Amino acid sequence: MILDSGSPIGIFDSGIGGLSVLRHIHALLPAENLLYISDAAYVPYGEKSEQEITARCMLIAQHLFAQGVKALVVACNTATAASIQKLRAAYPEQIIIGMEPGLKPAAACSNNHVVGVLATQRTLQSEKYQRLRDQLIQETQTRFVAQACVGLVNLIEQTEMDATELEQLLHAYLQVMANAGADTLVLGCTHYPFVRESIESVYARLRPGLAAATIIDTGIAVAQHLQRLLIQNQLQNLHTIEDTTHSASIAAYTTGDVTHLRSMLNKLLQLDNCPASPLQLAE
Known part of the structure; x- marks a missing residue:
């Protein structure tokens, strides 16, 4: 053709x-x-x-x-x-x-070299992701705090998303990143940009008094x-x-x-x- x-x-x-x-x-x-x-x-x-x-x-x-x-x-x-x-x-x-999860741009723009990565378990387990992560750890001394967001894709796929359930899931998944002090978050799944505002809102509440995190959407x-x-x-x-x-x-x-x-x-x-x-x- x-x-x-x-x-x-x-x-x-x-x-x-x-x-x-x-x-x-x-x-x-x-x-x-x-x-x-x-x-x-x-x-x-x-x-x-x-x-x-x-x-x-x-x-x-x-x-x-x-x-x-x-x-x-x-x-x-x-x-x-x-x-x-x-x-x-x-x-x-x-x-x-x-x-490709935006690890490279995230490492480049993070001020404290701590980056949170929201993705599926399969992505985080992949050789492609782990090879890029390990390379950037060596090159930039960035710490990547990864979280497999089980259930989030299915929730976003719903015609009428349950706002309470979304809030609870995001709070659980973002807490570890807030505890680590991540100032940059990678949306490592193409579904996640559709709940970007909710991610930003929940993360801001988990880090009161701190500047808004940088969000990487590739x-x-x-x-x-x-x-x-x-x-x-x-x-x-x-x-x-x-x-x-x-x-x-x-x-x-x-x-x-x-x-x-x-x-x-x-x-x-x-x-x-x-x-x-x-x-x-x-x-």
């Missing part, structure tokens, strides 16, 4: 978390057509084995490349850690971008990296910028409940007219 600048960009996650990355991509590259897949039948990836996650990622990548996407964004830290090398090996000619860095690669490969779509009669499209698909995805597109991104459709992927 021949790609051109008008070909779409594929983005996927285990659920709605990757919409936080799509939000940054759409803001930076408004002329690009976007295809989003929520693999909600398998959410959350963080509780699955590496083999299961990789199998799902390969299946979704195969589907998106068959649709003619010019770039693939793995908008999930857990999926990136488990499968990015295998995806790039399987599709060496394709643009494939993954997520979604915008992913969008910027995508833009650079599209320009390098002469694939950035400028047509809809030049032609005001045509606008870029966003289409969403899910292996789970379509009504839920439509609701979350409206709630999280204010995309009340974004087409959302069911998707079946043959194993």
Whole structure:
């Protein structure tokens, strides 16, 4: 299949978390057509084995490349850690971008060299994460206080999130970071930016009288990296910028409940007219 600048960009996650990355991509590259897949039948990836996650990622990548996407964004830290090398090996000619917990920018901006990392257990256990952490510990003498946030993804996936339950979870998970004195927090899962305000509020109460913590969300860095690669490969779509009669499209698909995805597109991104459709992927 021949790609051109008008070909779409594929983005996927285990659920709605990757919409936080799509939000940054759409803001930076408004002329690009976007295809989003929520693999909600398998959410959350963080509780699955590496083999299961990789199998799902390969299946979704195969589907998106068959649709003619010019770039693939793995908008999930857990999926990136488990499968990015295998995806790039399987599709060496394709643009494939993954997520990486923002440990490096966090270490660079932390004043006291104590950084809290909120992520899934699978991400924290991955060789990719641990290798980067160990490297930065040696290079920057930064202390990373990691916390696996069990249950947080499932809570964020709910159409009507329980505010009390969210508060209790965040208090428990952030307490260890406050005790350690972390002045910078890494959102190591693409779901977490959707509760960023709650994280900031709870953390501020755990550290009364101290300056607000710096929050690292790597979604915008992913969008910027995508833009650079599209320009390098002469694939950035400028047509809809030049032609005001045509606008870029966003289409969403899910292996789970379509009504839920439509609701979350409206709630999280204010995309009340974004087409959302069911998707079946043959194993």
